Amino acid sequence: MQKETGFDSLCVREIKENRTTTPHVLPIYATSSFAFDSIDQGMRIFRGEESGHVYSRFGNPTINTVAEKIARLEGHGLNLEPAALFFSSGMSAIHSLILGLLQHGDKILTQANLYGGTTEQFLKILKPQGIEPVFTDLSNIDAIRECLSDTSIKLIYGESPANPTMNCIDLKALADCGQQHGVYTAIDNTFMSPCLQQPFSFGVDFIIHSTTKYLNGHGNSTAGALVARDKALMQEKIWPVMKLAGTTGNPWDAWLVHNGMKTLSLRMKQHSSNALSVAQYLEDHSQISKVNYPGLPTHRDHELATRQMKGFGGMLSFEVSGGLDAAVSFMRKLNFCVMAPTMGDVDTLVLHPASMSHINIKRELRLREGITDGLVRLSVGIEDVEDIIADLDQALS
Ligand SMILES: *Cc1c(COP(=O)(O)O)cnc(C)c1O
Secondary structure, three states, X not given: OOOOOOHHHHHHOOOOOOOOOOOOOOOOOOOOEOOOOOHHHHHHHXXXXXXXXXXXXXXXXXXXXXXXXXXHHHHOXXXXXXXXXXXXXXXXXXXXXXHHHOOOOOEEEEOOOOXXXXXXXXXXXXXXXXXXXXXXXXXXXXXXXXXXXXXXEEEEEEEOOEOOOOEOOOHHHHHHHHHXXXXXXXXXXXXXXXXXXXXHHHOOOEEEEEXXXXXXXXXXXXXXXXXXXXXXXXXXXXXXXXXXXXXXXXXXXXXXXXXXXXXXXXXXXXXXXXXXXXXXXXXXXXXXXXXXXXXXXXXXXXXXXXXXXXXXXOEEEEEEOOHHHHHXXXXXXXXXXXXOOOOOOOOOEEEOOOOOOOOOOOHHHHHHOOOOOOEEEEEOOOOXXXXXXXXXXXXXX
């Protein structure tokens, strides 16, 4: 037996003896660094001759396992081996992608109806740094081609379906167009999750997730992921940004996302089925002037959505007749639906975009995108659909 250390040393030192059996479920590696067995191993790992973890800002077994699962889900059945990185938020995944890929003087071709935070990041953070967003209608391929005559555009960045009108982009046409012009394409797949839409199957280069939403699903963590079709490009361009700007996610959030993803398919089926029932109910209601849900045959992009999505998801929006006042009084009466500025959780969440998520977007800009004063956004949960509809019904009466 080794000589017993002092009491204070015993407090400090790690006990390694009981770390032998394999844990059934992914553990949370709450460690900032990894100890080397020897100086020789340390040198081999730093030289890249042996794989091994070093420091949790560069990655960690919990973080990397979640990233790998997201990569495999996005590449599932496509005969691809995509790479993924896990970030501290959806916003930091987007930011790391752009900092890694673009330089001062480059431009991003994008759409006006993006997630509000993304539009703000482009205009308030990237534009002053010399990376300018150019806004167009990404569902119009001719408009995209016209914009791409500007050769400083290096990335096309879109969302489909887009928040909150659920308009869709033809991802195949977009990816083809990007490839023809030698421009990267990135799609924020947060609204669908890889369960309902796989942008890689259409040739897109990068996929973004706010894992805060459906991938976690339970509303208890903030994190993001970026998935790249090209592993080498990810390693060369994006990994250094994550490592050196410190945009990495943390093991606790990674673990929560990992846990949530186990029920992704079950949840997405229930979200989709509940949302369709809610959309059909709203469409028939005399107080509702418009319902935006791609699963409804009346939606602008129903045919395209049927082609490129495996389900229509849990997000929808609708216009209460009577504008702002009617929308506000409707929301005051709700008591089962929860008023919270997020989406993709297991419970039904309601939001008024004009006064909440899109408050910092100019009124003309949001009106042009169908974000009217009376528009209400619903993230339909997985509760009994009768309870959701009963709440909407009493609030509309
Ligand atoms: C929430 C969201 C984001 C931002 O993600 P965070 O995790 O909040 O940083 C980006 N895109 C979409 C579509 C979102 O819904």
